[in-house]
Amino acid sequence: MxxxxxxxxxxxxxxxxxxxxxxxxxxxxxxxxxxxxxxxxxxxxxxxxxLPGAVVDAMIHAASEMGRAESFRGYGPEQGYDFLREKIRGYYEGFGVSLKEQEIFISDGAKSDLGNILDIMGEKSRVLVTDPVYPVYVDTNVMAGHSIRYALSGEENDFLPMPREDYAADLIYLCSPNNPTGAVYDRAQLSAWVDFARERGSIILFDSAYECFVTGDLPHSVYEIEGAKEAAIEFCSFSKKAGFTGTRCGYTVVPEELKRDNVMLNRLWLRRQTTKFNGVCYIVQRGAEAVFSExxxxxxxxxxxxxxxxxxxxxxxxxxxxxxxxxxxxxxxxxxxxxxxxxxxxxxxxxxxxxxxxxxxxxxxxxxxxxxxxxxxxxxxxxxxxxxxxxxxxxx
Incomplete structure (x- = not known):
């Protein structure tokens, strides 16, 4: 055959x-x-x-380390080096969000993980995406054979669709600030989505790739919303924050509180990453670490x-x-x-x-x-x- x-x-x-x-x-x-x-x-x-000078300097230094036997590094941890995960954890504290280091997974960019996360989801998931939409959300779910429904938006809701009683979804993709519309959910609006997901057992896949452009009291992270750790996975990137579009580095946050069928999704994602991913290179992660230096x-x-x-x-x-x-x-x-x-x-x-x-x-x-x-x-x-x-x- x-x-x-x-x-x-x-x-x-x-x-x-x-x-x-x-x-x-x-x-x-x-x-x-x-x-x-x-x-x-x-x-x-x-x-x-x-790339910022501090990032370039850090990468040059890391590259020189790789050229010396006493400081050379081979395979790194698939979930990322502790030095970078700790810096990201500290960054979230600036939003009032407390994370554990083991809840942060370093990736080669948010785009990859937004598709890869489907590996640990159900085979016939019902997916809700907002429209207009970043095409990756749709295409990766078509590839996986999932059913897709669209939450339409327009001037009547300032291109910020809200949950409706007739939306039945296992996975809900939200992007704020949004690509392509640039619209941003406020705390009350994002709280409504989190409550909706918790009531129905849905999981929000929250794309925060543009959070660095947020000002004022608008949320940078879905985890600023009460109860979100039980209902959401967050994806972020250094691409727009630090010019890493060609350098490739990002991170995904999977809280330990997030469980379905009494299984921690954090453990499933760790298993997936250690099986299918060899991690982001040391030089790039040192550059990403420098993003958080003064x-x-x-x-x-x-x-x-x-x-x-x-x-x-x-x-x-x-x-x-x-x-x-x-x-x-x-x-x-x-x-x-x-x-x-x-x-x-x-x-x-x-x-x-x-x-x-x-x-x-x-x-x-x-x-x-x-x-x-x-x-x-x-x-x-x-x-x-x-x-x-x-x-x-x-x-x-």
Whole structure:
């Protein structure tokens, strides 16, 4: 008998969003070769600021350690080195959240673990995702053969869907600050989701990759909400916080209080990681440790402030133009309504052709994204200002 494939992969929709964006850009560049250098990209969620100096210095020192017999390290602990887990534990204390070191697992980024966590969940899980949605939540569950339901959002709820009695779900994906909308749940809203999950035995998979952009009294972590340790797993990343998009490091928190069928999910995740993962390299973890040093925190805040200023430039432009948006104030993403009643892709084409600016059509993030558009604050300040100047010309 021939080997069988996982046929759920055949159920995946083609990942057309960014490939279609790339195709349209290529066509525009071919038609406008003399203007190709004017293109400003504000669509992809990648950072532009370099790694902080404190991080680079720590990685250089760690690399030199690996070149000496007395300080060389081979396989490290799959769940991460204690020196980094302890720093993350201390970071959570700043939010008033007490964690145990063994509840923190170092990973190569939140994206990986958001999919990998399904290894320890039921085979036919019912999954609830908000819409618009980060595509990884949907695709990884399609691959696993799970059933998916969407909590739709829009201007009527500020793109922050809330639980409903008819939502039946084993797993609930929440992202706050949200990608792509930039919307952020407040404490009361997040408490409603935690209560909902606890009452039904659901598990919240909480993506906090953008928590470093949160200001004021908005929650950075789901564990700031009472009872969340019995109902949620949290995923976070150094990608946006410290520019690790190409360096790869993140962490997942699985509280010991979280149990189903009288089994601690923390132990299941530890077993999964020690079987399928060899850990993040020592050099990268030393760099991540430096994120929490006094010099590292100062340098990182400078970078985050830089992106916040870019977001302010974008939102002030939209305010002047009277365009509805979410995000920007506590997020690097600005989710704007496409003007002139245009569809997401029609506005993409107009912005490209008339302004030489690239963003991301909201339709690519789900049904509720049609008619909206995502801009990111991760460009340079000069390009952000110029892009907004060009955008304003559309309204003259």
């Amino acid at each position: 021939a080997a069988e494939i996982n046929k759920h992969y055949l159920e995946l929709k083609e990942s057309y969003l960014f490939s279609e964006i790339a195709r349209r850009i290529r066509e525009w560049q071919a038609e406008n070769p003399d203007r190709a250098g004017e293109l400003i990209r504000m669509g992809i969620g990648d950072v532009t600021r370099p 010099e590292g925190k100062k340098q990182i805040e400078e970078n985050i402030s830089y992106y916040r200023e870019n977001a302010r430039i974008i939102t002030e432009t939209l305010d002047r133009l009277g365009i509805y948006y979410t995000g920007g104030k506590n997020s690097p993403y600005v989710w704007m309504k496409a003007p002139f009643g245009l569809s997401s892709w029609d506005f993409f084409d107009r912005l490209l052709n008339e302004c030489r600016v690239v963003g991301t059509p909201g339709e690519g993030f789900g049904k509720s994204g049609e008619g909206y558009f995502r801009l990111t604050a991760f460009s340079t300040k000069e390009n952000t200002k110029e892009a907004m100047r060009r955008m304003e010309t559309l309204f003259r």
